[in-house]
Amino acid sequence: NAGVTQTPKFQVLKTGQSMTLQCAQDMNHEYMSWYRQDPGMGLRLIHYSVGAGITDQGEVPNGYNVSRSTTEDFPLRLLSAAPSQTSVYFCASRAGLMNTEAFFGQGTRLTVV
Amino acid sequence: AQSVTQLDSQVPVFEEAPVELRCNYSSSVSVYLFWYVQYPNQGLQLLLKYLSGSTLVKGINGFEAEFNKSQTSFHLRKPSVHISDTAEYFCAVSDNTETNFGNEKLTFGTGTRLTIIP
Numbered sequence: 001n002a003g004v005t006q007t008p009k010f011q012v013l014k015t016g017q018s019m020t021l022q023c024a025q026d027m028n029h030e031y032m033s034w035y036r037q038d039p040g041m042g043l044r045l046i047h048y049s050v051g052a053g054i055t056d057q058g059e060v061p062n063g064y065n066v067s068r069s070t071t072e073d074f075p076l077r078l079l080s081a082a083p084s085q086t087s088v089y090f091c092a093s094r095a096g097l098m099n100t101e102a103f104f105g106q107g108t109r110l111t112v113v
Numbered sequence: 114a115q116s117v118t119q120l121d122s123q124v125p126v127f128e129e130a131p132v133e134l135r136c137n138y139s140s141s142v143s144v145y146l147f148w149y150v151q152y153p154n155q156g157l158q159l160l161l162k163y164l165s166g167s168t169l170v171k172g173i174n175g176f177e178a179e180f181n182k183s184q185t186s187f188h189l190r191k192p193s194v195h196i197s198d199t200a201e202y203f204c205a206v207s208d209n210t211e212t213n214f215g216n217e218k219l220t221f222g223t224g225t226r227l228t229i230i231p
Binding site: 004033048094104107 | 119147149154155156157158162219222223224
């Protein structure tokens with residue numbers, strides 16, 4: 001079972017470059033989200049989606065863009081990378097009910113120089 | 114809106130000793146509570162969850178947690194730890210009210226790094 005797949009696993013960007021972090025799930029989950037993990041700050045929600053065509057901002061959305069054209073995919077776009085976006089990014093999906101567990105991808109370690 | 118506090122950023126414990134990782138939450142509505150574990154260089158996986166009913170919930174790998182509504186706590190415990198328990202542990206909360214847009218969000222604490230000393 002693939003679960004939640006994130007690509008790439010590692011990425012180095014120069015300041016000002018743009019890129020897309022990919023996230024795909026094969027569990028037909030309605031709810032998908034992106035988090036960033038920074039030392040001492042836990043996981044902070046960037047953007048989330050409750051279904052195809054529906055997205056909203058989380059706690060730290062600035063500098064990121066998302067769209068959800070299919071149930072399976074939820075890409076995260078960095079519009080103009082900044083060193084402050086150096087982080088580990090996790091994509092997660094849930095079945096859409098508040099009492100269900102979230103399934104996480106393996107993460108993307110992004111460094112912006 | 115909810116918040117989660119994990120006061121201990123690091124907890125060192127000798128192998129085979131008991132451990133308790135503390136979690137307190139704040140919310141204006143009823144909540145569901147979760148503990149996730151993150152092993153080095155991996156994503157998070159669910160340890161256990163409290164939805165309703167018995168306040169003592171058991172999870173994988175011998176962990177358990179107790180929900181205390183009056184103290185708004187959900188502390189994680191294990192009676193005897195092993196080297197393989199070395200990981201970071203995250204407490205998380207989710208809204209328990211009727212499904213509305215945005216109520217599906219999980220709010221995480223800042224994590225507790227558990228280090229097992231041989």
